[in-house]
Amino acid sequence: MPLYEYRCAEDGTTITLLRPMAEADKPVKDPEGKGRTFRRTHSTFAVGAGGTTRQAAGGAGGAGQCPSCGLDGPCGL
Numbered sequence: 001m002p003l004y005e006y007r008c009a010e011d012g013t014t015i016t017l018l019r020p021m022a023e024a025d026k027p028v029k030d031p032e033g034k035g036r037t038f039r040r041t042h043s044t045f046a047v048g049a050g051g052t053t054r055q056a057a058g059g060a061g062g063a064g065q066c067p068s069c070g071l072d073g074p075c076g077l
Helices: none
Strands: 003-008 014-018 037-040 044-049 052-057
Antiparallel strands (some): 003 014, 003 037, 044 052
16 A cells, blocks of 8 residues: 555645555545544655665656756756
């Protein structure tokens, strides 16, 4: 099962849950019981190369990003 990130629109709290793909887009009830509702958000992912880890948000496409993978700076691809 994949990990998904969910965000509360009321206070911005973000949680990560392991859920089946069929349930990925369903809203999540507050795990702390405070009545908040969490909705799925775009997740980030880590890419490791040569002993380093980089964070990337899929497809942002800003200046200075590698045209192959979208990471900031050279990626070596």
